[in-house]
Structures are given as structure tokens and as C-alpha cells.
Amino acid sequence: MLNYIGGAWKRSRASEYLDVRNPATAETMVRVPLTPRDEVDAAVQAAHAAFADWRQTPPTERIQYLFKLKRLLDEHFDEIALLTTQECGKTLAESQGELRRGIENVEVATGIPSLMMGYNVEDIAHGIDEHMLRQPVGVVAAITPFNFPGMIPLWFLPYAIACGNCFILKPSEKVPVTMSRVFDLIDQLGLPPGVVNLVNGAKETVDALLDHPTVRAISFVGSSPVAKYVYSRATANGKRAQCSGGAKNPVIVLPDADMEMATRIIADSSFGCAGQRCLATSVTITVGEAGSAFKEQIANAAATRKVGYGLDPQIEMGPVITAESKQRIESLIGKGVSEGARVLVDGRNASIPGYERGNFIRPTVLDNVDPRSEIAGIEIFGPVLSLMHVQTIDEAIDVVNAASYGNMACLFTSSGAAARKFRYEVQAGNIGINIGVAAPMVFFPFSGWKDSFFGDMHAQGRDAVEFYTEKKVVVERWPREWSRKF
Ligand code: NAD
Numbered sequence: 408m409l410n411y412i413g414g415a416w417k418r419s420r421a422s423e424y425l426d427v428r429n430p431a432t433a434e435t436m437v438r439v440p441l442t443p444r445d446e447v448d449a450a451v452q453a454a455h456a457a458f459a460d461w462r463q464t465p466p467t468e469r470i471q472y473l474f475k476l477k478r479l480l481d482e483h484f485d486e487i488a489l490l491t492t493q494e495c496g497k498t499l500a501e502s503q504g505e506l507r508r509g510i511e512n513v514e515v516a517t518g519i520p521s522l523m524m525g526y527n528v529e530d531i532a533h534g535i536d537e538h539m540l541r542q543p544v545g546v547v548a549a550i551t552p553f554n555f556p557g558m559i560p561l562w563f564l565p566y567a568i569a570c571g572n573c574f575i576l577k578p579s580e581k582v583p584v585t586m587s588r589v590f591d592l593i594d595q596l597g598l599p600p601g602v603v604n605l606v607n608g609a610k611e612t613v614d615a616l617l618d619h620p621t622v623r624a625i626s627f628v629g630s631s632p633v634a635k636y637v638y639s640r641a642t643a644n645g646k647r648a649q650c651s652g653g654a655k656n657p658v659i660v661l662p663d664a665d666m667e668m669a670t671r672i673i674a675d676s677s678f679g680c681a682g683q684r685c686l687a688t689s690v691t692i693t694v695g696e697a698g699s700a701f702k703e704q705i706a707n708a709a710a711t712r713k714v715g716y717g718l719d720p721q722i723e724m725g726p727v728i729t730a731e732s733k734q735r736i737e738s739l740i741g742k743g744v745s746e747g748a749r750v751l752v753d754g755r756n757a758s759i760p761g762y763e764r765g766n767f768i769r770p771t772v773l774d775n776v777d778p779r780s781e782i783a784g785i786e787i788f789g790p791v792l793s794l795m796h797v798q799t800i801d802e803a804i805d806v807v808n809a810a811s812y813g814n815m816a817c818l819f820t821s822s823g824a825a826a827r828k829f830r831y832e833v834q835a836g837n838i839g840i841n842i843g844v845a846a847p848m849v850f851f852p853f854s855g856w857k858d859s860f861f862g863d864m865h866a867q868g869r870d871a872v873e874f875y876t877e878k879k880v881v882v883e884r885w886p887r888e889w890s891r892k893f
Contacts, residue, residue, distance in 0.1 A: 431725060492717040494584045497717050531882070577612055590605050655783075727790075733766040
């Protein structure tokens with residue numbers, strides 16, 4: 408993999424490279440460099456050099472590049488989605504879905520001339536007017552995770568450059584191929600060199616961005632320990648930071664829910680993308696009589712889900728990202744059992760004919776998980792659903808609110824009153840009512856709470872414009888004649 412610095416593809420002089428393997432076949436696809444500090448510096452310098460002209464380019468001209476990018480992404484849609492499935496393992500339909508969401512961010516960012524308007528008031532005192540203007544922040548960087556190689560970088564890039572910033576992406580070293588192809592398309596836009604840059608790598612590359620004095624803002628998406636670390640280090644270095652972390656998303660099922668619909672939606676949420684979504688349902692809390700019906704139906708949905716290579720259109724669930732990840736997930740299932748959970752459906756030791764070297768785990772359901780057990784609080788990030796059973800909605804909400812994460816919480820019910828109580832009381836940032844993956848559309852903020860987010864302004868929508876602009880307030884007097892007398 409090459410880096411893209413100052414409008415050109417550059418081979419890294421990195422001393423270390425990592426293999427990127429197709430998680431279904433274990434074939435090595437490419438090798439990715441761990442870009443060292445001096446090359447990160449070159450990317451920052453290129454972005455900095457481009458900034459002076461780019462910020463003066465009218466927003467109406469800046470967004471023309473985004474219209475072009477949208478057209479190119481649409482034209483190469485299937486080809487990019489295919490790369491995502493090959494490097495990340497999800498099904499082709501899932502890869503297409505995430506790329507569509509990514510493109511929607513490009514579309515919304517074309518509204519920047521309206522979205523970044525300031526406001527003003529005349530005559531705040533006699534003959535004095537006050538204006539709030541938005542200006543770009545400068546050089547900004549984003550560090551992204553493996554599970555959405557196409558979508559998550561596009562949560563940031565379009566808004567950053569539309570607002571007049573120059574941008575550096577550090578994609579996940581586990582899935583660098585999708586963005587490399589997107590940057591091939593970006594290379595065709597005719598953007599001034601340095602406006603958009605890509606550096607591959609892992610911790611050392613990230614640290615170089617966090618420490619660089621010219622980088623003014625950091626966007627991060629990944630696991631909570633790293634999110635917290637990136638937030639602390641970036642802000643200690645005086646940068647603005649928005650860091651989205653991990654999750655352990657609970658769903659409550661009430662007895663008055665449409666059980667068939669709830670089961671289908673929750674199975675898709677838990678096992679879609681092999682459970683490797685920050686909005687995957689990982690805990691279902693059934694209330695009262697909902698328990699037995701839901702348990703039976705979800706066990707059936709888990710046991711019958713078709714697992715295999717995501718390029719096969721019959722397949723509903725692909726592998727997990729790496730062999731280490733598979734091992735970790737299987738050992739966490741074992742830990743759940745040792746803590747007293749009952750394995751209702753066991754997805755360990757899966758072997759898919761023709762893909763014996765792939766990182767496959769079949770859907771797993773753990774029953775009677777104790778809310779105080781360790782397994783109840785850990786983000787497993789695999790196709791594992793834990794079931795808990797309580798007697799009232801209040802008990803269920805208490806379990807939800809005791810958790811350390813707050814990315815998403817959902818309720819299945821046919822009661823408006825229960826739905827209102829739930830959305831009012833629950834401590835999470837993305838709420839679903841009869842929805843399994845409560846992913847905000849791109850004109851809404853992606854609103855994690857608690858240990859799922861560190862910062863103030865989230866990704867997407869108006870928050871993106873807030874994050875990528877500095878506010879400047881101008882108080883202005885133009886008297887007819889200059890005088891010391893007011
Ligand atoms: P990760 O934290 O391992 O890596 C994320 C990024 O951080 C990568 O680019 C990686 O190179 C870099 N990184 C890793 N360790 C680092 C370190 N010690 N210092 C500096 N940089 C480091 O996450 P992942 O495994 O790629 O992604 C899965 C995680 O992301 C899950 O926890 C998931 O919940 C979370 N996620 C959250 C959201 C959200 O919106 N909240 C969205 C997607 C994924």
C-alpha cells in the first residue's frame with residue numbers, strides 16, 4: 408500500500424509492514440506500511456502548505472469537488488464494495504450498505520455553503536453590529552477503525568474539506584484497501600495537492616499525528632481504551648478532539664412486542680456484520696412473559712443463519728476480522744460459561760467447507776447472563792448475543808443504565824407510553840424504538856454517550872460543521888465621523 412501525500416502516491420520508507428489478509432480465505436491481499444513520523448510530518452506539511460489557498464477558495468467552488476467525488480463513487484460503487492468484502496469479511500450487501508451511507512455524507516457536505524453560515528445582529532448598541540463567522544480550523548486528521556472501511560472515513564473527509572480545512576486520513580491498518588481505491592478516485596478530482604492526504608500505519612503513525620503541533624483537530628473512531636487515550640493525548644496537545652469508542656448495546660423486549668418482528672430485527676442487529684458493528688445488539692433483556700417466546704425464536708434465528716464467504720449472495724454472515732479476534736471471542740464465550748451463563752446456541756469451532764482457514768464463528772446465544780458478570784460488561788465485538796430476563800421495564804432500564812457504555816439502546820413494544828418512558832430515562836445517545844440498529848442518518852449526529860464517546864461534538868450533521876469550524880465574533884462600528892465622543 409502506498410501513502411497519498413501532497414497530491415501524489417508515495418512509497419513509504421517504513422521499516423515495518425503488516426500483511427492484510429482476506430478474513431474468509433486467509434489469503435494475503437496487500438502489505439501495509441507502518442508509516443514513520445517523518446513521513447507523517449511530510450503529509451502535515453503538504454496539508455499546511457495547501458491550507459492558505461484552500462480556505463480562500465469559495466465554498467461554492469470547494470463543493471464542486473464533492474459533486475464530482477459522489478459521481479465517481481457511484482460509478483465505482485460495486486467495485487469498491489467488493490474490496491470491502493474482501494478485506495473486511497462482511498457480506499456484499501453489507502459493504503454496499505455502508506458505502507451508500509458514506510456517499511450520503513458526501514451529499515450532505517455539499518450543503519456546506521448554507522450549513523456553515525454564521526449569524527448576526529445589527530445595533531447591539533447604537534451604530535454597532537455584531538457578526539459570528541465560521542472559519543476553517545486548519546489541518547485536521549481522522550483515525551478510523553476496521554469495521555466500516557468505506558463509511559467511517561467519509562463521516563469526516565467531506566465535511567472537513569468543504570469547510571475549508573486540509574485533511575489527513577489514517578485508515579485502519581487491518582483494512583487499508585477500500586480507502587486506497589477511494590483515494591484513486593480522489594486523485595482524479597483535480598483537488599489542489601495537499602488538501603487531502605492518506606497515511607497508512609498503526610500506533611506510531613497515530614502518535615505522530617497526535618503530537619504534531621500543526622494538526623489542529625483529531626477525529627477518532629475505534630475501541631474505548633484507544634479512544635480515551637487519543638482524546639487525552641490530542642487535547643493535552645491543545646487540539647480539538649472527537650473520539651468515538653466501543654459499545655455493549657442493550658435491547659429490551661416487552662411482552663407486548665410483535666415477537667416475530669422483534670426476533671428478526673434483533674437477529675440482524677446481533678449477527679449482521681458478524682456482530683462487528685458499534686451499533687450491534689449484544690444484550691437482550693426480556694421482560695416477564697417475553698422471555699420464553701423470544702428465547703426460542705432467537706435461538707432458531709441464530710442456528711439457521713447462513714455463514715460463509717460474503718461474496719456468495721446466499722450468505723447472511725461473514726467471518727470476523729482476524730484469527731486473533733476469533734480466538735478472543737471464543738475465549739470470551741468460554742468465560743461467560745464459567746461465569747454461569749448457559750450456551751443456547753454455540754458458534755465456536757465453526758468450519759466452513761472450502762474456507763477452513765477463515766476466521767468464522769457462527770452466531771452464539773448465551774442465556775441467563777448475570778448483569779453483574781464480567782461478560783455482561785465487556786464488548787465482545789463478535790456474533791454473540793447475551794440474554795437476561797427481568798420482571799419489569801424499570802428493572803430493565805436499571806440494567807441498561809448501570810452499563811459503562813452508552814452508544815445505543817433499543818426497545819421493542821407496542822406501547823407508546825413505554826416507548827416514551829424508555830427514551831426519556833435511558834442513558835444512551837442513539838435510541839431505537841422497534842429498531843435494531845439505531846444508526847442516525849447523516850444529517851443527525853452519531854451520538855454516543857458515556858464510555859462510547861469522548862468529546863463534545865459528534866460525527867456527521869451540524870456537529871460536523873461545528874467541529875470543523877472556528878467561530879469568530881466581530882463587533883463592528885462605522886461612525887459617520889471619527890470622534891472620541893460616543
Ligand atoms: P481500535 O481501537 O483497535 O483501532 C482504531 C484505530 O486506532 C485504528 O486506526 C488503529 O490503527 C488505531 N490504534 C489502535 N491502537 C492504538 C494505540 N494504542 N494508539 C494509537 N492508535 C491506535 O479499533 P478497531 O478494532 O479497529 O475497531 C473496532 C472498535 O471500534 C470497536 O470497539 C467498535 O465498537 C468501535 N467502533 C465505534 C464506533 C462508534 O461510532 N462509536 C464505530 C465503529 C467502531
